[in-house]
Amino acid sequence: MRMSRRCIGLDVHRDFAQVAIWRNGVVTQEGRFATTPEEVRRFADGLAATDEVALEATGNTWAIASLLTSRAGRVVVSNPAKTRAIAEAKIKTDKVDAAILAELLAADYLPAVWMPDAQTAALRRQVQRRGHIVRQRTRLKNQVQAILHRNLVVRCPAADLFGIKGRAWLAGQDLPPDEAAAATALLRQLDFHADELALIDRELALVALGRDDVRRLMTIPGVDATVALSIVAAVGDFTRFRTPEKLVSYLGLNPRVRQSGNQPATHGRITKSGPGYARGMLVEAAFSASKAPGPLRGFYERIRARRGIQVAIVATARKLAVLCWHLTIKGEDYAFAMPSLVAHKQRKLQLRAGLPSARGRKGASAAYSLKEVRAAERQLAERSEQAYRTMITNWRPKPATPKTPTARSGRGRQHRDTALTPSG
Structure with missing residues (x-):
């Protein structure tokens, strides 16, 4: 039956x-x-x-x-x-x-x-645990700064208050006994969280070395192993998103849209839906990418000139999400990557994972320390940035036909979105 x-x-x-x-x-x-x-x-x-x-x-x-x-x-x-x-x-x-x-x-x-597999779920927990440790360290540092501020202590002359020189300077400040004891206790907690952060970074580095998708995303300027792992952990299977716009929507980097009847659509701030830690990592990577020569910097500066810094950073983060989708789906590295910088990133990842150092022997990342090599790669990146600026300046949308009044804007958006992909 x-x-x-x-x-x-x-x-x-x-x-x-x-x-x-x-x-x-x-x-x-x-x-x-x-x-x-x-x-x-x-x-x-x-x-x-x-x-x-x-x-x-x-x-x-x-x-x-x-x-x-x-x-x-x-x-x-x-x-x-x-x-x-x-x-x-x-x-x-x-x-x-x-x-x-x-x-x-x-x-x-x-x-x-979407239900992640066991490996993706474990990676998500590790990434979120690392984020929690980083937030705890930031909270402790802010409390130490607050102690100095309310006791009218001048700014630390050292670059890093919590480094060796900074701590030596802090120990010599004239603070009330209870405030000095509180600062010492906060520094002990900070050292504990630093040890925990080193442990979780080593675990994540070992994971990153075994994943081709993480190493591929690291070829993008501004994206290191931490950012790449956060994106991979949040997304899981990239093939479940049919288009890069779906991925952008999942990460909450698309603007809110309101439209009803014959009224024109109005766009607001980004939705901020989906995994916030991955979105935050993309925004941080966008800050770094906006300072490196290449098409991404050209894109950032073009948006900044029209809409301001904050909108330009978020737009660049959205562009990075689109790039991540294309690189992962197509199985390609970033077309405008600097080889010596990529090798340097990968070597740092290996050392973080605990692999033995090779002092005195030239490895794949040795070229990163040569000024002439870095200057040549920077010059090529600047040429690609100028080519992007020229393309955008000379680009003109095709005139709309009566049958498809919205086809012009649709083709224009698609052209601009794919301008920085490997095939573009």
Whole structure:
């Protein structure tokens, strides 16, 4: 006898999950089970290959979904920000939320979240842990600076307050005993986090050395191993985005658009949806890329002249996201990369991973220390930047035809977006 289709909605909490089952258009409540490994496996044992399960993304969702995937025919993790039927419900209980999830799943109207594989999920956790350590170090440094500020201490003459010279200067300042003790305690915590950061950087460097996509993204100016790993961890499988614009939207770098009826569309600030740590890394990389010679700097300066620095930086970050998609999908390196700089990045990555140094022996990155080599590569990059400026200056959109009034602007945007890709 053929089994009927069941759509199961789970309203997951820290300690339990509420269960609602849709079958033949009728939703029934089936109680709850504890969110422990044993109870989740027991619940999974009662599932059939024809069952479909839906649950919202939360802290313990991925562990539950991985246990259910082996038994259920389909497991859908819903994006809570897009499940508006639950968020806007006037009567909101665990039973109602589970029932709505089951009904939306049955209607195939549930906005799903891509489930990363185990390797990508582990990389995401490592990248996020590194980001947490960096934020903690920044907080500690700001507290030390606040101590000096409220005690009217002049700025440190050393370049780095937390380096050897800076700490020696700090130790000689006349601070109240309690403030001096607080500064010493903050420096101890800072040293602890520095050791932790070195450990996680070494782990991530070992991961980066084994991934071709990370090394390929490092050929882009401004993108080092940390930025490349953050992008790869956030995106996972680049092929799930059919166009680079889809990736830009996923990273939250596209502007908000409002349009209704015959009114023209209005554009606002970027949406800032998706993984914020990857978006922040792209913005930092855009700052670095805007200072290096090449088409990216030409693009940045063109936007800055019209819209200002902040808009130009965000636009450059969006351009970097487009470049990352093209390079990864096509399996190519950045066409305007500086070979000695790329080799220098890779050698730094190897040393960070703990590979033995080769002092006294010339390696692939030795050319980076030769001024004539760097000057020649910089000259080539400046030529490519000038070629980009000339192309943009001479570019003229084709006149629109009566049948396709918007074709001109569409072709123009596509031309500009692909100007910095390997094929451009």
